[in-house]
Amino acid sequence: MDLSWLKRILFQLEDPDQRRLVPRQTDNYLFIEPFEHLSAGEVLFTSGSGGGRPISCPHDVVTAASTVLAQSRYADVARKLAAYGGVERHVVLVVDSEKDPTFEWLRNAEPGEVDQLPAPTLATDITHLWITPRYIPGLTIAWSAGSGWMGTEWRWGHPVEALAAWHDPACPDDHSLVKRN
Structure with missing residues (x-):
């Protein structure tokens, strides 16, 4: 050997x-x-990844993110982006590896490791996808059709707090009745 x-x-x-x-x-x-x-x-x-969790694969992160956005409860995301308009329509998906171990890869990944990731499967009204771990540090990855995947460090404070501070258009849908996992 x-x-x-x-x-x-x-x-x-x-x-x-x-x-x-x-x-x-x-x-x-x-x-x-x-x-x-x-x-x-x-x-x-x-031996193994510890704790009985499988070692996550970078390709699985993209698949899992695409699957989340394809759920019927998030169908309004693309619709709201289309209604808001603009050339660039970004979705930021804040993920939690405690809830889905697939996203654990982001906790240890390096920016140069994103080159070979596949393009996500997205609704046509979404032009850019950001995937960032809820608990930093970790790698934030961003995709657009023009430049593919890029890896960066999240630099805007805690992701949930930063996104809550953004001035998004008002959503007419009542999400209080949406069942959360």
Whole structure:
């Protein structure tokens, strides 16, 4: 069994200048995370993702977000965007990995890891999709047809509070009767 890749990765993890270049996932491993509490030369190996949760896949994040927006209870999102108009019509989906572990990938992902994500399946009235974790830190990803996916850090305070402060057009629908999961 050739473990030369492991030696190379371990040396990279030891070097503070190289640590950020180590990919979070490769064909050789499903997940790697440097822990600051480990001393130089210490390595922690685990089996599985811990806690019985599957390791989330970046493609699954896009699929899950598209599925959320396709639910009938969110059909008014695209309709309101169309009524409001404008060339760009953004949807910001604030996700919680405690409620759906698929979104856990955002907690450890790096901006450069979004290049290979598939385009989301969206209603035609949605031109831009943002997916951000409810609890930061974590990676926020943004998609548009023109530029594809980009990864960034959420810079506007707590996502729920920031979005509540935005001046959105009034919604004529009564959402108080909508059952929440």
